[in-house]
Amino acid sequence: MAHIAVIHGPNLDLLGTREPSLYGTTTLEQIDERIRTEASPHEVKTFQSNGEGAIIDFLREVSGWADGIIINAGAYTHTSYAIRDALSAAAIPAVEVHLTNVHAREEFRRLSVIAPACLGQIAGFGWHSYVLGLEALLEHIG
Amino acid sequence: MAHIAVIHGPNLDLLGTREPSLYGTTTLEQIDERIRTEASPHEVKTFQSNGEGAIIDFLREVSGWADGIIINAGAYTHTSYAIRDALSAAAIPAVEVHLTNVHAREEFRRLSVIAPACLGQIAGFGWHSYVLGLEALLEHIG
Amino acid sequence: MAHIAVIHGPNLDLLGTREPSLYGTTTLEQIDERIRTEASPHEVKTFQSNGEGAIIDFLREVSGWADGIIINAGAYTHTSYAIRDALSAAAIPAVEVHLTNVHAREEFRRLSVIAPACLGQIAGFGWHSYVLGLEALLEHIG
Amino acid sequence: MAHIAVIHGPNLDLLGTREPSLYGTTTLEQIDERIRTEASPHEVKTFQSNGEGAIIDFLREVSGWADGIIINAGAYTHTSYAIRDALSAAAIPAVEVHLTNVHAREEFRRLSVIAPACLGQIAGFGWHSYVLGLEALLEHIG
Amino acid sequence: MAHIAVIHGPNLDLLGTREPSLYGTTTLEQIDERIRTEASPHEVKTFQSNGEGAIIDFLREVSGWADGIIINAGAYTHTSYAIRDALSAAAIPAVEVHLTNVHAREEFRRLSVIAPACLGQIAGFGWHSYVLGLEALLEHIG
Amino acid sequence: MAHIAVIHGPNLDLLGTREPSLYGTTTLEQIDERIRTEASPHEVKTFQSNGEGAIIDFLREVSGWADGIIINAGAYTHTSYAIRDALSAAAIPAVEVHLTNVHAREEFRRLSVIAPACLGQIAGFGWHSYVLGLEALLEHIG
């Protein structure tokens, strides 16, 4: 049985109400619930924070427990070398996910500075990106 | 009667003592007091934090209450796509203010990444920038 | 009693008819009228020209008379080092105003080359930007 | 019967004598004459100026009269956001023409900042570029 | 029952033998077989070509038949505006997949010029990227 | 009597059905027919291919026959130094045409790498761009 940590970055607590034409109507609670169902019988810890430091702190906390990480770092994806370093330091397989196709939006969203510390990236499939990320992760840590 | 949230970003707690030749001798408390007086009878909530995440959290808290936002994001103005996303998500009219004329200082201060989520920008008039911002906001939500 | 010169750059003579969804329906005459009312009892001279040289000539003409300048240099904002030099040479407090939030539009509109010769910048509040600029200017030269 | 305004920008008054190996030996008067002939029975007003502001003024003058515009903005093509804004404001179909193939010359001539306010561009066919531009314009406003 | 077209771009015919430490030991035939199994009972057409034009031709051929596209454009991902235009023209939901985490490799591999014409992108999970892409596609066209 | 070769690059076979709001409803066959009519009594050979190499091959084939070339290289316009070299090598007068005003679209469409090997460029007039190109070419080789 694997331990999976799921990290949601800034503004993802607003899912379901935030610009629904762009981000969909599913809430973060529903996504977390869905991940748990899909992951079963594996164990899942979910976490959301708007703070860069808090995300790094959480990575520290789960680093002895988790076998894999799913991370949607939100806007920090494009600027946070600190989260990238934290992922490298954790040395746990991580999958980067995004609700929208970041490669088809504003210029600044096309670059992920955390990508070099991740296995791979899944972007553009709404909440389903998380489910695909889970699947990819489980396959990897098989 | 309108509800106005006023957000002061990093290092603004130091106003009055921090490099007074650049930022003036008025303290943050005096600015907040002044804004309240000017805004009367509208209601004002003020908030200062050095943390990017805390600013986003505050935006979340006031998002059901506020009719308008005045934000001086300090140095986060130039780097925080997360605050920009939070402002877009809040979907409340926001005015960006700066004490100094950021367009006449270092190169990096000329670009505001939060501007696309704001009504407009007022920069260069010391604590008076806040008063002008309040006026612009009230006119808009009038 | 202060003397205020108000300068409107290229295409601002079209206000009220030019792309009203972007620039509003108030005409330049109405804005000038409004500025005069707000400025009373201070004296106001207004000027509009589509010519870069004519704007510099006007700056020369009012340089012995004016105590403050409000300038909306239109598209010259982004390219005219000559107007910037003219403002520096005039050595009169100047406030830069824009009808739209130039920081939220095309890339080229985000940079103001005249900003280093101004006190500050107000952008995004339609004709109200001029009124706020007047207020900021009077406060400054107070 | 359509009304066509033809605008020639800086240095085009020199046609026929200016670097003929590059720009040909036809004079501006001959081009204007030719356009008139080709346009018949449509009405044509032609204008040449070396001044950016004067070109914008002319656009203002003909904006109630003209059904279409042919513009060779000369070197202003590459720098004048003010002319671009004037064309957008005029909201009249405009065709951009150039005597030489600007895309095969110096780097700075490859970018047209006025293009986004035009229907299309014709470059490289000497005075014939104007005739082709007229034809394209008449077809469009047909 | 859906019709799925799977496109493999340049050099993917070498899978299994080409730099196995980077791309794995599974052959293209095995991947195609695996996709067919996973897709059942949906119908799958697979195609590999080293030619940019041939990929566009194939897109044309399947454009009346396919309900969804999975495309690994290989190195053309980073340069082919022609394939991007072809995907836009086809107007069929498409998922972009990559065997490796292109965002963690050479600079030039971080930019996908075809992304704006796709639903989303999955990168970094070896042959499993295709399976995840299939799943994402079926969910979408579901 | 002149010999004219008309080259249509990638995705132009889709004309009439591909994003008609952008590219119009005229088909490629209709354009070819129209060019033939306009060109009469001159002889016209038309060619469409999605392949960069095939376009170069065609240039080779017609290089002894053609007196002039009309080329819409589609997306290859912006990347194909090989087609540019082929046009230079052919040493036949060539006119570059585009259906849309490429200078008013995405950044990458503003640069034509084949322009230095052409007489001139006509962009933005739908299928009429070809007719204007033909006219420009005939005038030149007149």
Place this chain on the structure above:
Amino acid sequence: MAHIAVIHGPNLDLLGTREPSLYGTTTLEQIDERIRTEASPHEVKTFQSNGEGAIIDFLREVSGWADGIIINAGAYTHTSYAIRDALSAAAIPAVEVHLTNVHAREEFRRLSVIAPACLGQIAGFGWHSYVLGLEALLEHIG
């Protein structure tokens, strides 16, 4: 007797376990201990946080107490204009230290945005960088 504040930025809590081949096997506690020993009889306060805001808060707290600052801002070194502003505001001599030779690693690590607010920089000597920084600081505030 001087008061020295030592600030460790994001991920430095992991020292000793995080990528030891890169960062060494000494723990943060051991470094803090070592600094205290070297600094004796001067007084030392140490602080570690993964949060940008928390580091600024700490700078605020010690700004009346400290005579000098040693700061290893970790990945925030390269992006945090807010920490730079906080250091400028504090107006206390500060020395920037790094465990690794940041100038010999990835491109983004070569630029320190906090450097303009520091006396100097010491990079590349593992935990010894702190000791050298202490020595440099004491020499300066001598």
Place this chain on the structure above:
Amino acid sequence: MAHIAVIHGPNLDLLGTREPSLYGTTTLEQIDERIRTEASPHEVKTFQSNGEGAIIDFLREVSGWADGIIINAGAYTHTSYAIRDALSAAAIPAVEVHLTNVHAREEFRRLSVIAPACLGQIAGFGWHSYVLGLEALLEHIG
């Protein structure tokens, strides 16, 4: 006897009063007088304008008369391709002069776009730059 045209661009009418620590206390009239004295017995026509178009018009006027040109294009030096084209078209030897050492000031002042149409450049010697320019010109057309 040679005919020399001297052109002073934007803001040079202010010489003697404009930022004297930077530009000196000599007035434009004094400079013109000095040039005339130095040039004697050659004939000199001087001209100042703040307008880009007016400078081009003047070049046109003197193009049949002048044997040489001395031009200080002020801030237009850095942006006016139109003046450069006018100088090329005039085909008269021209010397570019600047009061200050433009190569030691702001970045944007280091590039002269008119230089390719001039014999040479003299910068940094106050009003003496004109005298040196005159000398260089007379030597050349000698």
Place this chain on the structure above:
Amino acid sequence: MAHIAVIHGPNLDLLGTREPSLYGTTTLEQIDERIRTEASPHEVKTFQSNGEGAIIDFLREVSGWADGIIINAGAYTHTSYAIRDALSAAAIPAVEVHLTNVHAREEFRRLSVIAPACLGQIAGFGWHSYVLGLEALLEHIG
């Protein structure tokens, strides 16, 4: 006895007639003949194509046979990451040759994107570049 594959990219079929002042008067057949003579008794297969995909296909075909590759990728040298990947995948020693000194021509010709997959590069010696490339290759595979 070694097996050598010689690949000529786009437009090289025109050698001898294409811009002879730049590329010389030797035909491709003569070059191939010369390579064969020089290579004797080693076996040589030569190939020319204007198609990027066809070049990759050929690399695939000879990948079991060839001991070394000589490649002049023509204009694809500067853009084709696909050919670079194909060379890396082939894992056969390859020498890059150019007829002209690409480092002394247009900017875009100075960068070879295929170089990282080759042993070395020889440029600027006309058809003799191939002979030198052969010699270098034979020395290497010795």
Place this chain on the structure above:
Amino acid sequence: MAHIAVIHGPNLDLLGTREPSLYGTTTLEQIDERIRTEASPHEVKTFQSNGEGAIIDFLREVSGWADGIIINAGAYTHTSYAIRDALSAAAIPAVEVHLTNVHAREEFRRLSVIAPACLGQIAGFGWHSYVLGLEALLEHIG
């Protein structure tokens, strides 16, 4: 007992007289003396040259003798790939030192091209930078 070579690059012979507000009043001889004292009983050879080649020659001379190098390459720090190659070739531990905080000065001084061939960098502490560099070096070669 270790052998330490100390290299001073261009203009460092002027120390003590050159811009003392920036570089201090200590002479190079005094610095050398101080290093010798601090290094005792280790042996020190010092060298100053304004020539790039002479510095490389000196590196060659001491390469069999030295156990460590302290180098202040002056302005060559920012441009000399040759010195960097020489340091790499020498394969002796080297510490890069600077008198001033190069990261807080002009843009061009922020990049050290020799850094990748050094252990670390110490900048900003005047002549004390050398002493700290010596200490770091001795610790390393300990």
Place this chain on the structure above:
Amino acid sequence: MAHIAVIHGPNLDLLGTREPSLYGTTTLEQIDERIRTEASPHEVKTFQSNGEGAIIDFLREVSGWADGIIINAGAYTHTSYAIRDALSAAAIPAVEVHLTNVHAREEFRRLSVIAPACLGQIAGFGWHSYVLGLEALLEHIG
């Protein structure tokens, strides 16, 4: 009586024979002779070297003697921050001269990195540039 040092950088020893169409037929000896004549009764020392270090050494040697410097740093003009630092350190008025109009040649010749350490620049008048430079210098040190 003033002391003037004249410095000729790399390749200037070749004057008179080196590309005479570009650099003229006057030899360096003739230029030096001419400068001496023009400077009389002031004293002149001339120096030519192809070595960057040697030029700095010479600056050191004459720094107690010279009242002014004329420097043509040749190609080092564009790259040598070391010579710039040497000129700043010398703190003697210096005039930068060039034989050709460097602003009208290759891109890299347009930037002078030594300009910020000079009074002004004279470029484009062949050997006469030196004479003009001498005159400018004498006027300055008057």
Place this chain on the structure above:
Amino acid sequence: MAHIAVIHGPNLDLLGTREPSLYGTTTLEQIDERIRTEASPHEVKTFQSNGEGAIIDFLREVSGWADGIIINAGAYTHTSYAIRDALSAAAIPAVEVHLTNVHAREEFRRLSVIAPACLGQIAGFGWHSYVLGLEALLEHIG
């Protein structure tokens, strides 16, 4: 009988001992010997220096004697416009050689600023690059 000058730039004196995995184990003496043997009966002068100026001096010395030049400018290849000017001035056919494939190494090694003054370039074949360069040169001056 031809006269050939062979120039080895900075750090090449270390060949055989310097990073042998990168540069091979052949010494410079052996390379010179080999070149002499291959060149026989032509006469060869070889020269190595770490100094940019010394290389230019040597070019001057041999400019009346040499019929051809082989130059490996080492790291100066990428920065020395002075050597490039010296080669242009010498006007003797020159071949640029490199031991390693500079196009497959660090970014800065991909650009040769001396290339425009050379016939061609040979890179990547160890000491054999010199032999190939000799052969190319002899063929050219044949």
